[in-house]
Amino acid sequence: MTSMTVDRRTAGTAAPGRTARPGPHFLTAPLASRTWREQGYLALVLLLAPFAFTYTIFTVSFTAGVAITVAGLFVAGAVVLGARGWGAAYRSLARELLDVDVAAPAPYERPRGFWRAVGSMLGDATGWRALLFMFLALPLSAVSFIVSVTFLATGLGGLTYWFWYRFLPEQPGADGELHRGAQFGSSYFLDTPPRLALAALIGLVVILCWPWITRTFTMLFRALTRGLLSPTRASLRVAELERSRTGTVDDADARLRSIERDLHDGTQARLVAVAMQLGEAREQLLDGGDVREAAELVDTAHSSTKEALTELRELARGIHPPALDSGLTVALETLAARSALPVHVDVDPGVESEGRLAPALESIAYFSVAELVTNAAKHARATGVYVLVEPVGDTVRIRVRDDGRGGATVVPPDGSGLRSGLAGLAERVHSVDGTFDLSSPVGGPTVVTVLLPTSGSSGRA
Structure with missing residues (x-):
């Protein structure tokens, strides 16, 4: 069954044509493109985070510092609005790398009047929510990238340890012999076949856990993106009401124009004809003309009047049914x-x-x-x-x-x-x-x- 819902609450977050990709299997997750895209997201967010954090601190401190000047408040408001651009950049990253397509908030509309404009700029909720996201992104991106890369490096190192351990420098052990490999304690070296196999097994377990560790952190970023960079329910409602109001006004205007055309081209023209027919019949009766012809004119005018009344009833029924x-x-x-x-x-x-x-x-x-x-x-x-x-x-x-x-x-x-x-x-x-x-x-x-x-x-x- 084909079903289509038209609802004010329908403000979907899925991009047209974009379908959710199924999650990879546990054993194949380290090789899945989704895992590497998520790791790339963590890396890019970490690169952006210091600049975004600096912008956030500057915005707050600058706004507090210039609060006593009128011109400074206007500039500070522009800086707050500038956070919308950062939010758009983070939404784009989430859409391309995390498959999270968050709808953009309604564009900023500057109200009339200087003080109202300054107040709306400084109090722009979308800008401040983006600043909060940028403030939280620095610690979260640092922790997530370090932990994720640590798991990745440890897993790869354990899997390949059997190959590169032989290039490590020799170290004397407690048994008086020289050993190559990682040392744990005073005499435990990973340089025997069983221990090499153990290192590979540990590396395999760690590398299999790495995608899910990465996914846990990206889930936090997904939640932050949806919670702070998406339109609020109130803003969506306001935008929908504005669209509905505009549509209702347009419909009412079109309906009034239609009624005007119907009255002008139909009822009004018919009433004008009735007036002309009655006027001609009156002239004939006053001048002693043919009474039969005058009666025919009156009869025609009577029929036209009834038709005009029918049209008026139809128009009235279209406005408000009796x-x-x-x-x-x-x-x-x-x-x-x-x-x-x-x-x-x-x-x-x-x-x-x-x-x-x-x-x-x-x-x-x-x-x-x-x-x-x-x-x-x-x-x-x-x-x-x-x-x-x-x-x-x-x-x-x-x-x-x-x-x-x-x-x-x-x-x-x-x-x-x-x-x-x-x-x-x-x-x-x-x-x-x-x-x-x-x-x-x-x-x-x-x-x-x-x-x-x-x-x-x-x-x-």
């Missing part, structure tokens, strides 16, 4: 009765109890169902639609299922400012802190689930 005044259940049943497809509506009585849905949310629920029923009739070649509306905790769930051919997708906006079809519907749902889920495998069925916050929960979002 049936909603009697509740969501009645409105959806009316919609089902007017649909070209058989539509079965099942609304739980708890949805409308105690004003569970605010009027604005009822309108969104109605138009969501209307849009989905229309899509099923026009595009899905469906023979029937089932609509279920029920309370689920602090939300109201709307599930619309059709038996059409499936294959529906949410097409993102094309940049023109207009959002049509499912994309516009998803944007409208997100603007009120709701969620929109689409499952539409090829061949059907198509199931759309919309969750809207209730009147009691929307204030807590």
Whole structure:
């Protein structure tokens, strides 16, 4: 089944096209590319760490030193913002060498006004979180690199000891003989075949443990990268609300322009024709003209007036369906009765109890169902639609299922400012802190689930 979820909380950290690599086997881990990439990450982080640490100390001390000067505060704010560049560099390293693709925080937007700009620069949370990462990176990178390289060198040394021990200088032992090899105590030398084999065995064990020691340290860096260099939940929420607000404003503007065009090209033109017809009929009656012709003009004007009223009702229904005044259940049943497809509506009585849905949310629920029923009739070649509306905790769930051919997708906006079809519907749902889920495998069925916050929960979002 193909499933696509459009949700404000979907802020994935996986890069498009990037798949998680499976972990290597214990015995092959020392030869795995992942192990060597992780070791390379530790080496590069250690190279960067002194410079990053110096930048952090400079930022803190410089900010404290110039706090009494206005110009100095502005420069200090720029230095804090500069930490964003360091954060981007560390995220890039983690993405390329650790397969951790952390989304970049929202870009800094300078507010209007000098003091507000200075305050936002000095208080930039993204910059300070990057500085904290840089402060912690120095001790962690030093310890991790030293321990990791020590394990690697010890393991390789033990495995190859049988070859290079013979080049060591001779040393007198307690037995009065000269020995070559590593000395432990006064008379224990690694220079006999059993002891050479023991050294190789110890080296093998150490080299097999080395990848997991390295991985332990890189796991700490992964956690730090995700925790300090990723967007905060609050910033993601603010960015999503800004996008939703922009989309809602664009949709409202497009809708108003559409209503304006319909009124100008349709209803207004028809009313102008009615006025001309009535004016011509009046002139004929005043001048003693043909009464029959005047009656025909009045009859035509009467028909045009009724058509104009019908158009106005359709426009009003598109803005606010009159049936909603009697509740969501009645409105959806009316919609089902007017649909070209058989539509079965099942609304739980708890949805409308105690004003569970605010009027604005009822309108969104109605138009969501209307849009989905229309899509099923026009595009899905469906023979029937089932609509279920029920309370689920602090939300109201709307599930619309059709038996059409499936294959529906949410097409993102094309940049023109207009959002049509499912994309516009998803944007409208997100603007009120709701969620929109689409499952539409090829061949059907198509199931759309919309969750809207209730009147009691929307204030807590």
